[in-house]
Amino acid sequence: MVTHSNEAVVEDCKVVFLATKPHVLPGVLKDISDAVTKEHIIISVAAGITLETLEKFLPPETKVLRAMPNLPCVVQVGAVVFARGSCAGNQEAAVLKTLMSGCGLCEETPESYIDIHTGLSGSGVAYVYMFAEALAEGAVKMGMPSDLANKIAAHTLLLFLQGAAKMILETGEHPAKLRNDVCTPGGTTIYACHELEKGALRATVMNAVEAGTKRAQDMGKS
Numbered sequence: 001m002v003t004h005s006n007e008a009v010v011e012d013c014k015v016v017f018l019a020t021k022p023h024v025l026p027g028v029l030k031d032i033s034d035a036v037t038k039e040h041i042i043i044s045v046a047a048g049i050t051l052e053t054l055e056k057f058l059p060p061e062t063k064v065l066r067a068m069p070n071l072p073c074v075v076q077v078g079a080v081v082f083a084r085g086s087c088a089g090n091q092e093a094a095v096l097k098t099l100m101s102g103c104g105l106c107e108e109t110p111e112s113y114i115d116i117h118t119g120l121s122g123s124g125v126a127y128v129y130m131f132a133e134a135l136a137e138g139a140v141k142m143g144m145p146s147d148l149a150n151k152i153a154a155h156t157l158l159l160f161l162q163g164a165a166k167m168i169l170e171t172g173e174h175p176a177k178l179r180n181d182v183c184t185p186g187g188t189t190i191y192a193c194h195e196l197e198k199g200a201l202r203a204t205v206m207n208a209v210e211a212g213t214k215r216a217q218d219m220g221k222s
């Protein structure tokens with residue numbers, strides 16, 4: 001069904017995803033509130049909007065869940081965390097988990113982790129694109145044509161990061177140990193890593209995760 005009426009969607013569907021921009025959501029909740037019943041499962045993916053706020057706008061006893069996906073869900077390799085509201089039970093959590101598991105990793109967590117997941121992974125996809133852009137531009141600086149550099153940077157992320165991530169998950173080793181294994185004494189990697197340290201890569205990425213988390217927390221307050 002395609003319609004301009006949010007109320008009609010709620011009347012026609014039992015499971016409803018709220019996926020507007022966060023500042024639009026209060027208006028949408030007001031639109032649908034009269035049509036929401038105890039039979040509905042309402043799932044919000046809006047950054048920062050708390051379960052408390054969602055429940056405040058909806059009738060008492062509404063089954064509400066809050067989820068935070070990320071862009072790679074589109075290609076089934078995303079990461080989703082979710083938390084349930086006061087009236088959502090195991091059955092509603094199972095429905096969401098079944099739906100979202102098709103998108104990749106899907107974990108139920110305490111609600112307080114959702115803003116952190118937003119800073120880490122929801123927004124984190126953008127940090128990785130910036131890294132891909134920077135890798136390609138480094139190669140362009142050294143004389144490689146841009147098209148080829150971007151293609152190789154994308155493959156570098158696809159193959160190397162997938163492999164690198166698999167190594168962390170399958171060996172259970174800390175990333176620092178695995179990075180050390182790549183650094184041949186006096187070799188290319190330690191020279192390149194030295195430059196990344198001079199640019200404060202790790203501190204900058206930590207700051208980015210912190211900034212993303214705090215912004216999500218602030219959006220929940222306003």
Ligand SMILES: NC(=O)C1=CN([C@@H]2O[C@H](COP(=O)(O)OP(=O)(O)OC[C@H]3O[C@@H](n4cnc5c(N)ncnc54)[C@H](O)[C@@H]3O)[C@@H](O)[C@H]2O)C=CC1
Pocket residue numbers: 006019020021022024027028045046047068069070071122
């Ligand atoms: N883009 C991302 O990677 C992620 C986005 N989110 C959250 O998802 C939500 C949507 O973000 P995007 O998809 O990026 O935005 P978007 O702008 O692409 O999508 C928003 C959608 O809301 C619709 N819309 C606007 N006003 C409406 C109304 N009054 N009633 C019904 N629908 C309305 C628009 O037609 C549009 O399809 C946001 O709350 C964001 O925090 C969460 C995780 C990742």
Ligand SMILES: O=C(O)[C@@H]1CCC=N1
Pocket residue numbers: 047118122123
């Ligand atoms: O930038 C944002 O607010 C949304 C939430 C996570 C990804 N995009």
